[in-house]
Amino acid sequence: MPDILTTATPDLMQAARQALKRYYGYDNFRPMQVDIIQHILSGKDTVVLMPTGGGKSVCFQIPAVVSEGTCIVVSPLIALMKDQVEALKANGIAAAYINSSVGQAEANDIARAAVSGHLKLLYVSPEKLLSEGFLQFLNRVNISLFAIDEAHCISSWGHDFRPEYTQLGTLRTHFPGTPIIALTATADRLTQRDIRTQLNLHEPKVFLSSFDRPNINLIVRPGQDRVGSVLEYIARHPQDPGIIYCLSRKTCETISQKLVAKGVKAGHYHAGLTPAQRSKVQEAFLQDDVQVIVATIAFGMGIDKSNVRWVIHYNLPKNIEGYYQEIGRAGRDGAQSTAILFYSFADVMQMREMVTKDVPARQAQLNTAKLERMQQFAEAASCRRKILLNYFSETLGEDCGNCDICRNPPTTFDGTLIAQKALSAVARSKERVSINLLIDILRGMRNQAVLQGGYHQIKTYGAGSDLPYLDWYSYIHQMLNDGLFYIAYEEGYALKITERGHQVLKGQLSLPLKKFQPAEKAEKPSRASKKAATVATIGTPEAQLFDKLRKLRKQIADEQGVPPYVVFSDATLQEMAAERPVSRVGMLGISGVGMKKFETYGEAFIKLILEHEGPQAAPTDSDEVLSAAPRPRAAVANQPVSDSEDATVQLHQMGLSPEDIAERRNLALTTVKTHLYNAYAKGRELRIHDFVSDTELAEIFTARTQLGGDPTLRDLFDHLREKYDYFQLRMAALYHKRLRGQ
Known part of the structure; x- marks a missing residue:
């Protein structure tokens, strides 16, 4: 290890800041990046847990750039290496990768560049790193540090275990003095422990960044008419790239074909395709030649496409770690993005069978517990982001305001009578019916299952015909979550009444239910x-x-x-x-x-x-x-305001919010905010505190002062940890400019 790494001197940190501006175009590091980089530059082992899009790569790339020697980056996928190396080269940083896609002649050239000190970063797969002769080759390279990307792959407790990662602990044996940094976007407590122990890290400092991705809009929708909902969403976002995750290869291909038939530029991706086929569709997506990828979870790990605007889960993921990492592929550039999860109880039953089949009892128990946490997230009646962050031991002080529950909170009512109808139907059917059959009985359906079972003859047949299917579906699941039923999986998923359920049935206990409101789905x-x-x-x-x-x-x-x-x-x-x-x-x-x-x-x-x-x-x-x-856009006081801007300003002066104005005028919210910004810039008097309070203005002003000079909006946005949107920052800038003018 070069001596320059023994201490993170002020000169090294100054060089790091200069490198950030020169190569990446940013004036300031994001929160925590400075501490991580300083720790790495002091030659110490480091574990970084940071959400996708949080800036993990910069944490090892900047130390690699300012240190003597070459950083060896271990990465699990060829596509990931290719993306990151292309991005580094575009920024003017000498980087290369060696994997199975690189010919021998090219690999020899890259090796010579590494030995001669002309490479700052060399990406390799774990298989290549541990192959015969490669470790001996590395002994000839002046290595500044090792970076283990996607480090959660090392743990069998993780959601993406890769056996080849478990051998990476040998790096400490061969290179005892070289610092190792392990990076991952998601790891629970057990996985974190495995990362530290299996890599033989020496007293590593663990940097745990916030797992909050406030720019991602979290939505859960009922599992009915999924294809129709997907097509409707894409029609409203025709330019936005997105990923649809499916459970099976067959579903991937079917959905992709249906999208293409409707004129959507779509492709499918799964492990059953040849490497050439997978590479072709992935390249088309990265190049923006294909708008939508329909894929199994085989797609996406480490894909560095920053402008994915949405991720849809067609089926329920098996755990929150996987769900979190997959939605993290949207909005890596910090812009507003959406994550939609389709959910039905049938998904839970199907996934339960998958995660418990042919695995040891201990693992099956863990898999089931994690699936139940995923189910609780999908059935949530409170802020989804709070539930998500709580899983990663992080507390959100207030509701996020950017999930379907926050925007459309459920109201409760006395649902005792509804519950008694359902409980009575279960009791009279001798506790032999599943959820869907129970709903059919309550709604008075005359299908084969109802008639064959003789359920059309029981007293509560048709007792709930006044409620549609989705209402009953929601209420029965609430009753399940409230402990009135349990599901006998071994009896064909039959519903059984609990002691608490009998108390409600007998009128000894009342039951509040959340009013059913269809999950967010834009009216046509x-x-x-x-x-x-x-x-x-x-x-x-x-x-x-x-x-x-x-x-x-x-x-x-x-x-x-x-x-x-x-x-x-x-x-x-x-x-x-x-x-x-x-x-x-x-x-x-x-x-x-x-x-x-x-x-x-x-x-x-x-x-x-x-x-x-x-x-x-x-x-x-x-x-x-x-x-x-x-430069800010031209802003001349007393400049005339257009008729459309004037209409917006008049509605604002009447007390309407930007959202109300957008709805009233049938305009996009961004258009209304542009009107308000332009009008304020031209000297119109607006109620600035409707957009930014005195306290918020003071906080933004303080941030501008701390950053020095005339910081960009993005610098302010990052410095304030995305607390304020760009409209608020622009309005605050104009307000402060007016104050200076006065």
Whole structure:
């Protein structure tokens, strides 16, 4: 290990900050990254548990860049290596990978580059690392550190166990003085313990970042008409890339075919395809040539596509760890994204059989317990994010406001009579019926199962015909969760009444039930409102420019043979569309635009912005001596407000919220916020405290002062841990500007 790593000197940390700006285009590290990097640079073993999209890669890439020698990165998938190496090269960092896809001649060239010290990062698979002769080769390389990515794969307790990872403990034997950093996006207590012990880490410091991904909108929907719901969602998000996770290979192919038949650019991915087939569909998705991937969990681990806007689980995942990691593939760029989970009790029964089949009793018990936690999440009647974070031993102080439960909290009512009808039907059917058959009896259905069992003759047949299927489905599951029934799996999933259930049936105990409200599902808009909403969204100047920037990014990516997000992320393009930088200094002030990327792409994007804005946007000589922050959009006091903006402002002055105005005017919320921002910038008096309170304004002002200079919106967004959205930050900036003017 090089001497430079024995102490993380101030000079090294200064070099790390400079590298962050030069290569990645960011002015400040995210929370916890500084502490992690400092610990690694001091030559100590480290465990990093950080959610997908939280910036794990930077934690070892920056130390690799500023240290002497080469960082060896152990990664489980060829696709992951390829993505990260392409991204590093695009940022101007010398990196390479060696795996089964690399020919011998190329591998020899890479090896020589590593031995000569010309590589900062070398990615290898665990199989390659442990192959004959490779460890001897590494003895000739000046290794700065080892980074074990997706480290949860080392534990049989984890959700993605890989036997080859268990042999990585030999690294400590061969390289006793070289620091090892283990990184994962999800690991429960047992998996964390395995990571430390199996890698033979020496007194590692464990950095546990918040597992909260506040930009992901959590939704659970009933498991009926899943295909219709998926098609409806995609129709409302025709440009947004997404992933649909299915339980079986056959389902993947069926859903993919149905999407393609409806004109959706979709592909399927599962372990039954050949490597060439999997590679082809994955590449098409990364290149934005395919909008939707329908896949088993074989797809996605480590996929670095930052602009996945949604993830749909067609079937219930078997545990929360897997669910969390899979939804984490959405919104890695920090922009708003959605995770939808379809849920039915039939999924639970099917998954229960899968997780307990052909496994030791101890493992089956653990698998069942984890499945039940997943079921509790799906059936939640309180903030879903709280439940999710609680699983990872993290407490959320208040409801998240970005899940279906928070937006549409259930109300309760006295459901004793409803419960008694269901309990009576179960008792009169001699406790031999499953949930679905019970609902059919209550609703008075005359199907084969009801008639053959003679259930149409019992007294409570049809007693619940006034309620639709989904209502009964919800209420019976609540009764299950409340302990009135239990399911006899060994008797064909028959419902059995508990002692508590008998008390309710006899009227000795009342039962509150949560009022059934269909899970979030947008009403189908009329053709006229669809058109109006589309025009409103597409018609905003910011949206128009973003679309042009995205097309330019795709064109450049295709010419260079790299995924579009390697050029710039969606978040970077969104900031360009909002800030519209037209000079070198302005462009370098955009988060995600480093020196290398500016030199490679900056001129093309500035040219496009100038063409979009017109001659008045041309930079003056003073642009080159401005601060590194991008210019705000032109804001001239007392400038006339358009009729549409004026209508929005009038409704605001009447006391309506932006959400109410958007609904009243049939406009996108982003359009309304743009109206309010532009009006305020032009001197109109708005109730600024409707958007940002005095306390919040003070906190944002303090953050701006701490960051120094004129920080970008993304810097503020990250520094404040995503507490405020960009609209609030922009309005606060204008407010502070007015104060300075006064």
